[in-house]
Amino acid sequence: MAEIKVTGKLIPTPRKAANIYRLKTPNVTERALRTLAKQMGMTADAKSATLCSSADMLIWSEGHLELTAYRASGAIRFVDRSRWQIDDRKSNLKIQDGIASRLALDLVKKMKLFPAREMQFLKAARLNVGEATRAGKEATERTIDVAVALQRLVDKIPVDGPGGKIIVYLDAQRSMSGLEIIWRQLGAAYRRNVPCRSPEAALRDLAAHYRSKEGIIEIENVRFGYFEEGWKGSQQYLQPAYIFFGVLSSPDGTVRKRMIYVATALTKPVGRITPPLKRKLPQRSRPTR
Amino acid sequence: MSINLKVRVGVEWINDFHNDKCKQNDLSYCDDQVVGFYNHMGNHGHTKVFDWGNDNAWETDFRHPDFGGDSLNWSDDVHFCMVNDHGGNSDNIVSFFFSKAHTNCSVSSKKMRLGKKNLKWIAALGCDAVLNTNASHIVAVWAGPMQGVHIVCGYIGTAADSWWTADLGEDFADDICSGDTIAGAWVSDAYSFWTGDDSIAIAAGVTRDDAINRRENETLNWRDFNVASTNWLAWKYRT
Numbered sequence: 001m002a003e004i005k006v007t008g009k010l011i012p013t014p015r016k017a018a019n020i021y022r023l024k025t026p027n028v029t030e031r032a033l034r035t036l037a038k039q040m041g042m043t044a045d046a047k048s049a050t051l052c053s054s055a056d057m058l059i060w061s062e063g064h065l066e067l068t069a070y071r072a073s074g075a076i077r078f079v080d081r082s083r084w085q086i087d088d089r090k091s092n093l094k095i096q097d098g099i100a101s102r103l104a105l106d107l108v109k110k111m112k113l114f115p116a117r118e119m120q121f122l123k124a125a126r127l128n129v130g131e132a133t134r135a136g137k138e139a140t141e142r143t144i145d146v147a148v149a150l151q152r153l154v155d156k157i158p159v160d161g162p163g164g165k166i167i168v169y170l171d172a173q174r175s176m177s178g179l180e181i182i183w184r185q186l187g188a189a190y191r192r193n194v195p196c197r198s199p200e201a202a203l204r205d206l207a208a209h210y211r212s213k214e215g216i217i218e219i220e221n222v223r224f225g226y227f228e229e230g231w232k233g234s235q236q237y238l239q240p241a242y243i244f245f246g247v248l249s250s251p252d253g254t255v256r257k258r259m260i261y262v263a264t265a266l267t268k269p270v271g272r273i274t275p276p277l278k279r280k281l282p283q284r285s286r287p288t289r
Numbered sequence: 290m291s292i293n294l295k296v297r298v299g300v301e302w303i304n305d306f307h308n309d310k311c312k313q314n315d316l317s318y319c320d321d322q323v324v325g326f327y328n329h330m331g332n333h334g335h336t337k338v339f340d341w342g343n344d345n346a347w348e349t350d351f352r353h354p355d356f357g358g359d360s361l362n363w364s365d366d367v368h369f370c371m372v373n374d375h376g377g378n379s380d381n382i383v384s385f386f387f388s389k390a391h392t393n394c395s396v397s398s399k400k401m402r403l404g405k406k407n408l409k410w411i412a413a414l415g416c417d418a419v420l421n422t423n424a425s426h427i428v429a430v431w432a433g434p435m436q437g438v439h440i441v442c443g444y445i446g447t448a449a450d451s452w453w454t455a456d457l458g459e460d461f462a463d464d465i466c467s468g469d470t471i472a473g474a475w476v477s478d479a480y481s482f483w484t485g486d487d488s489i490a491i492a493a494g495v496t497r498d499d500a501i502n503r504r505e506n507e508t509l510n511w512r513d514f515n516v517a518s519t520n521w522l523a524w525k526y527r528t
Contacts, residue, residue: 002314002315085473085476085477086505087501087505087525089501122482123482125480125482125527125528126527126528127476127525127526127527128422128525128526128527128528129501129504129523129524129525130422130424130427130523130524130525131424131497131500131501131521131522131523131524132424132425132427132428132521132522133428133497133520133521134428134432134519134520134521134522135428135432136424136425136428136429138497139424139425141422141424147482147527149482160483161453161483162453162454162481162483162484165482167482210317213305213314213315213317214305214306214308214314214315215306215313215314215315216314217314229453230453232456245485247447248313248314248315248316248375248450249314250313250314250375250377254377254379255313255375255376255377255384255386255416256375256377256416256417256447257314257316257375257376257415257416257447257448257449257450258447258448258449258450258451258484258485259317259449259450259451260449260451260453260484262453274452275452277317280320282343283340283341283342283343283345285344285345286341286344286345286347
């Protein structure tokens with residue numbers, strides 16, 4: 001059984017009760033996609049576009065512009081294939097986080113996607129390119145874009161997880177080259193004003209989850225927030241969670257891997273968030289040569 | 290762009306380690322990531338050659354025969370190899386760790402000759418493909434082991450073992466089979482604002498332009514455009 005060690009500081013139990021929301025079924029149709037295409041500055045004209053449909057997504061393409069909607073989540077990805085993450089081999093984007101964040105917020109406001117009060121700056125991540133000879137000579141490095149993540153807020157509580165974000169990609173000319181939105185539509189409250197349980201109680205879920213595993217899990221950090229899944233999840237409820245960030249280290253500390261476990265945070269949650277570990281059939285023994 | 294070449298694919302993963310000299314903390318989702326890659330590559334018509342997990346994954350599959358290994362029959366007998374386990378990086382040498390000794394518990398990059406036979410692309414999903422993004426460190430780690438392989442994909446520092454990134458392999462396979470560039474798809478798919486995974490892809494080239502061209506444009510269709518000599522490395526990463 002894995003041993004759990006808390007090396008960081010657990011957060012106090014949030015005092016304020018929170019709601020659980022139903023999430024609306026995503027409206028991923030050609031019509032909805034064309035409306036969005038217009039918002040993104042595309043013509044949305046069927047004559048000049050291609051619509052591709054698969055089990056997971058709908059893709060609207062006009063030349064080098066591509067708009068994808070994910071059926072399960074309603075998440076959106078818009079990319080300009082001629083500029084998104086493309087290196088022109090000369091530009092070097094030097095932009096501070098504050099300026100990048102302001103530009104991203106302005107773009108989101110202009111597109112009238114969501115009210116600015118429902119989001120906050122999370123992080124700016126830069127795409128860098130570099131080259132050098134095998135001896136490390138003639139080394140060069142440049143930044144070719146910045147991706148700005150804006151985090152969703154629900155009832156002023158941050159939305160954590162792979163979803164609950166708008167990511168704006170700015171190219172070296174500070175123009176938007178891509179946009180990702182994982183932001184499921186809220187329905188009515190399913191449960192109102194439910195008190196939070198303690199992080200210690202949630203930690204017991206984590207220990208139970210890893211019962212069949214061996215090793216030491218060091219919990220370094222815990223966050224509280226609504227938890228939203230990623231592109232492909234058919235999530236039905238949005239509920240608060242404790243998110244545990246830990247490290248699996250070898251005794252000498254030279255070999256490490258991080259781990260993440262998400263537990264429900266309310267005293268009366270809906271189900272669980274991290275699915276139980278699957279029982280896996282062992283492979284047949286490999287023949288020795 | 291459509292992909293019109295078929296590639297051979299092999300994957301190895303370790304979740305459960307023996308409680309002996311090979312002991313490491315158990316992992317939970319390494320198989321999900323790489324078997325997802327393996328199966329989706331197969332769904333797109335590519336050839337599934339091997340999927341070795343836990344005790345079936347051996348360090349000799351990555352160790353070159355010059356050092357007594359069998360890499361030319363396994364990792365280097367496919368075009369695309371993906372491995373997910375514990376990784377470490379010390380003194381500019383990357384190591385992959387295995388669940389049991391066959392023959393050793395780990396293999397170091399000093400004993401790898403990636404691309405000597407057929408290997409074109411390798412994705413190492415364990416931690417610490419590089420520890421930082423200093424050019425001197427990147428070339429010190431990878432210029433030696435890259436001996437014909439076109440692109441190495443990995444992480445800067447640690448990576449997360451998480452249910453929430455379990456579909457990385459299948460997403461990456463779908464993207465590169467749709468014609469996305471290998472380095473671009475990796476850096477985009479493997480980076481995570483949430484988990485803190487920082488991705489890097491490193492391309493080899495005979496010249497600076499060759500390495501940059503591979504970093505920016507290489508797809509699965511580049512299978513047979515060999516790297517005659519790794520004189521330059523060109524990389525991209527998001528942090």
